[in-house]
Amino acid sequence: MFSSNSTSQNTLIVSLKIKLSKLLLQPTFLIGIVLVIILSYLVIAPIVSIFSNSVSLTMMDAMLSGGKDGEFTYKYIDRVFTSSISEKIFWIPLKNSITVSFFATLIALTLGLILASLVTSTNILGRKYLGFLLIIPYMLPSQAMATAWLTMFKNRKISGPQGMLESFGITPPDWLAYGPLPISICMALSYFPFAFLLFSSALSKIDIQLEEVASTFGAKTKAIWSKIILPLLIPTTMSVLLLTVARTLGTxxxxxxxxxxxxxxxxxxxxxxSVRSNDSGVVAVIAIVLSLIGLMLLLVDIWVVRKWQRFVTVGGKGIKRQPSKLGVFRMPTTIFAWIIFLIAALGPFIVLALSTLMREPGNFAFSNFGLAYWTGVNVPGMDQPGIFTSPEVITALKNSFLIAGSAALICGILGLLIGYAVVRLPGTLISGFLRQISFLPYLMPGLAFAAAYLSLFAVSRGPIPALYGSMSLLILVMVVTYLPYASRSGISAMMQVGPEPEEAGMVLGAGFWRRITTILAPLQKSALIIAIILPFITGMKELSLVVMLVTPGTELLTTQSIRFLDFGYTQLANATILIIGVVVMISVLILNRVTKTNLASGLGG
Amino acid sequence: MTLTDGGKMTKTKIISLITSFFFGLTLLFQPVVSFAMTLDELIAAAQKEGEVNTYWHSSRMGKKVAAAFEAKYGIKVNATKMKDSEMTERIVREVSSGNVIVDLVGYDDGPFLDTVLTPKGMVENYVPPYLAKDIPADSQKPLIYLWQPFVIGYNSETYGASCPIKSLWQLTEKDWSGRFHMWDPRIASSMLQMFSAMEDRSDELAASYKKHYGKDLKVSEANAGLEFVKRLAQNNPVLYNEDYEIAVAVGTKGQSKAPIGIYSLGRHRENAKKNLALALCEVEPFKGLNQPTYMQIVKGAPHPNAARLLAYYVLTQEGANPWVGVVGAYSSNSSLGSSPDNPYPTAEAWKGTLLVSNNTNVAKRRADLMDFWIKHSK
Known part of the structure; x- marks a missing residue:
């Protein structure tokens, strides 16, 4: 460009002009660039800011201790890892997290494997329904199981209405009501459907010929399972293990x-x-630790998948395994599977619903039932309006729809745009960058990401105003967090559409927008709907991501239920959670209708 | 605007200089002018603003005052109940981002107010001139609008007319392990204010120990106050975000081993409505903490005049009634009465049995006290 030779400068200008006109004709490149800029800011900036927060003095501490706002300090790293309170704020919680994750994962994995084997490969009763019903716990917000547990088992240790068991005269001991045992069980029951789905799909992909060969040679069913099928499930098992651990850590x-x-x-x-007590330096350090654990787990997962890839045999051209006859075990296994469904899916619903209908817990007299918690103007004993008359709940309901809805819409469109740019610009730097960066948020637990957003958008930076306290912050953080799923599905959806239809359109003189609206959009209609409904469902039941970011006026249903719990209004919290559950169920049903398949398997978030 | 522009000053320049001088002068006197408004002028200015946003320590702002204020002045009050740590965070964030939402705060964290918010100019201290003569000087800077006793309470159905403990030190005994319910000090600064005040009055704590157990207290920490805090933390107290839950835990009827708790005395008003059996614990050496609540206008408030009017209103009998008309609070406006349900008619009548913290001491010690608490809690 700085060549003194004027001829070469001229050619350069001409070639630039040609490039520019190409750009205008084919804005894929432009879209790619714009996406790169937007995503760099939305994804990388929070990560940078959280790292810088962990080593710079916070404004609050600067004010209290007289230092300079933002000056370099080891204070927070020290506080988390070595100070006199490090044990209380980091080491013991870390130990507890590992304990709980271990047991929760173990239970979830076992349940998932057993149930998947039963449903895919045996003649257990009602297997057709179980395939869908066992996924229901996954659709409930994670606090559903926990509040249902509390409603059932709580004792006088904490205040609030009596637990159901207690009202029958049974006082559950503390270890059953609170702490590691119920946490592990509830997490396991919330996350086993995930294991169930992965194992089911792995089992259905195993080449049936392997089993046929073995049985031709006279191998018994038991031998086929222990020598062929289970070893083939090892990679899936590792994936389930690592992903479930990652999930439990972030819950x-x-x-x-x-x-x-x-x-x-x-x-x-x-x-x-630490967030509640304004200790934002410590927040940053713990968030980084959580992200590093997430990153580590993911790397191990990738490594395992690579290492085991050579053993994966995907063949089975649609030949379904003949369900093996369970004989005398048919009834016991059937009962087992249905009991799991009862405990994990139906149970929480019944407990939550009952608690909102009974004025006094445990009193089954007809007169004790009523709709006070739902439609009451002033709920007895609470000095609070019921769910449908409470302005707080109405606002939260509106916000949930508005925020999850807009986030889903943006996320779906962005996902397809990324897919478009990645697929249409193959081999370019942009394509690779977009692919990687849109996956980055996957590594950070929601809480860590929210902490980063909180610090990044609290004040105005350059052209971006302070978003703290606004709905746009919540929408933004949801969009970015769900982007890994949206962009993955966007990329795979775009892969299926070759460039030919578009090229044909171009030959016929159709401009870019015309091609998009008349060729691409109709082709990708159902992909778009899926890409919108899935994040919507996840957004409706999102808690950990938003719990630190909501402000009065931007409360969501999930955070409102936590507020109710804080005040001991258990019934109102339960009713709020039920509303979320119902909305999510309806969305899933719509999704199933649109796609005509069981899309519960796509519920990645 | 140089005066020596080529050594010559034109007429227009002089005029513009004078004008800008007077313009600057009016800017300078702007706040003073608004301070000197008559009440009617203030009402008119407030009504022009139409609404006012508050973060308040008590839900009664939203539940009671808002409706009465709107009915009287036609100004809408948006009230959010908030704990002080969250309020601090929000005030600082809003003021430093320039995106100020809140106008008036009812705020419990005096130490932070005195050492940070006021010196940094993040809040404006407004003492309604129409009432100033009735507010004691030591409650004016910064303005305290309400004193709320946070008391040790017990369940009178379980334990009858007298509290099961005589000395605070009994709360550190094994018998009360897991049976003392309190605010989480990480969230409610009142608890840190209480700990700091206990340090200030260590001698009384040590004396009470001797009186109750008949032997000297073995102090392994810097003072008897810290010793108490440590033993309390180690005795597994149950922590809450909201004192509503503490009151319910303590006061629910039908308990055989009801816990003891610390909560605002105002919860006693709910005994009848919520069928609770809360009673004041006559315990030595302190029956609780007298918590001042400050009222401040946030810098850059979008509705400053409505905020001033509301500040005035809650210091009048009508506006203060939701608090002072029932048990549990005393207005800083000495001309207002208090509810006959209070155990004592005025804050002074408690005669020092309520702890009052010193903001400077708390500010100095709070970080250490917080870590001390976290370190020793089980």
Whole structure:
């Protein structure tokens, strides 16, 4: 460009002009660039800011201790890892997190494997329905299980209405009501459907010929399972293991509801306490630790998948395994599977619903039933309006729809745009960058990401105004967090559409927008709907991501239910959770209708 | 605007200089002018603003005052109940982002107010001139609008007419392990204010120990106050975000081993409505903490005049009634009465049995006290 030779400068200008006109004709490149800029800011900036927060003095501390706002300090790293309180705020929570994750994962994995084997490969009764019904716990917000547990088992240790068992005269001991045991069980029951789905799909992909060969050679069913099928499931098992651990580490609601009364702190609740007490340097450090654990787990997962890839045999051209006859075990296994469904899916619904209909827990007299908690103007004993008359709940309901809805819409469109740019610009730097960066948020637990957003958008930076306290912050953080799923599905959806239809359009003189609206959009209609409904469902039941970011006026249904719990209004919290459950169920049904398949398997978030 | 522009000053320049001088002068006197408004002028200015946003320590702002204020002045009050740590965070965030939402705060964290918010100019201290003569000087800077006793309470159905403990030190005994319910000090600064005040009055704590147990207290910490805090933390107290839950835990009827708790005395008003059996614990050496609540206008408030009017209103009998008309609070406006349900008619009548913290001491010690608490809690 700085060549003194004027001829070469001219050619350069001409070639630039040609490039520019190409750009205008084919804005893929432009879209790619714009996406790169937007995503760099939305994804990388929070990560940078959280790292810088962990080593710079906060404004609050600067004010109190007289230092300079933002000056370099080891104070927070020290506080988390080595100070006199490090044990309380980090090491014990870390130990507890590991314990709980271990047991929760173990239970979830076992349940998932057993149930998947039963449903896919045996003649258990009602297997057709179980395939869908066992996924229901996954659709409920994570606090549903925990509050249902609390409604059932709580004792006089903490205040609020009596637990159901207690009202029957049975006082559950503390270890059953609060702490590691209920947390592990509730997390396991919330997350086993995930294991169930992965194992089911792995089992149905195993080449049936392997089994046929074995049985031709006279191998018994038992031998086929222990020597062929289970070893082939090892990679899936590892994936389930790592992903479930990652998930349990990031879960906030369960330990908050069931751990707090017993002062059983996990990393997620310790992080939240630090947020509540304005200790933002410590928040940054713990968030980084959580992200690093997430990153580590993901790397191990990738490594395992690579290492085992050579053993994966995907063949089975649609030949379904003949369900093996269970004989005398048919009834016991059937009962087992249905009991799991009862406990994990139906149970919480019944407990939550009952608690909102009974004025006094445990009193089954007809007169004790009523709709006071739903439609009452002033609920007896609470000095609070019922759910449908409470302005707070109405606002939260509106906000939930508005925020999750807009986030889903943006996320779906952005996902397809990224897919478009990645697929249409193959081999370019932009394509690779977009692919990687849109996946980055996957590594950070919701709480850590929210902490980063909180610090990044609290004040105005350059052209971006301070978003704290506005709905746009909540929408933004949801969009970015759900982007990994949206962009993955966007990329795979775009892969399926070759460039030919568009090229044909171009030949016929159709401009870019015309091509998009008349060729691409109709082709991708159902992909778009899926890409919108899935984040919507996740957004409706989101808690850990938003619990630190909501402000009065931007409360969502999930955070409102936590507020109710804080005040001991258990019934109102339960009713709020039921509303979320119903909205999510309806969305899933719509999704199933649109796609005509069981899309519960796509519920990645 | 140089005066020596080529050594010559034109007429227009002089005029513009004088004008800008007077313009600056009016800017300078702007706040003074608004301070000197008559009440009617203030009402008119407030009504022009139409609404006012508050963060308040008590839900009664939203539940009671808002409706009465709107009915009287036609100004809408948006009230959010908030704990002080969250309020602090929000005030600082809003003021430093320039996106100020809140106008008036009812705020419990005096130490932070005195050492940070006021010196940094993040809040404006407004003492309604129409009432100033009735507010004691030591409650004016910064303005305290309400004194609320946070008391040790017990369940009178379980334990009858007298509290099961005589000395605070009994709360550190094994018998009361897991049976003392209190605010989480990480969230409610009142608890840190209480700990600091206990340090200030260590001698009384030590004396009470000797009186109750008949032997000297073995102090392994810097003072008897810290010793108490440590033993309390180690005795597994149950922590809450909201004192509503503490009151319910303590006062629910039908308990055989009801806990003891610390909560605002105002909860006693709910005994009848919520079928609770809360009673004041006559315990030595302190029956609780007298918590001042400050009222401040946030810097850059979008509705400053409505905020001033509301500040005035809650210091009048009508506006203060939701608090002072029932048990549990005393207005800083000495001309207002208090509810006959209070155990004592005025804050002074408690005769020092309520702890009052010193903001400077709390500010100095709070970080250490917080870590001390976290370190020793089980």
């Amino acid at each position: 906030f609601a369960t330990p908050y509801i069931l751990g707090t009364p017993a002062k059983y702190t996990l990393l997620s609740t310790s992080l939240y306490s």
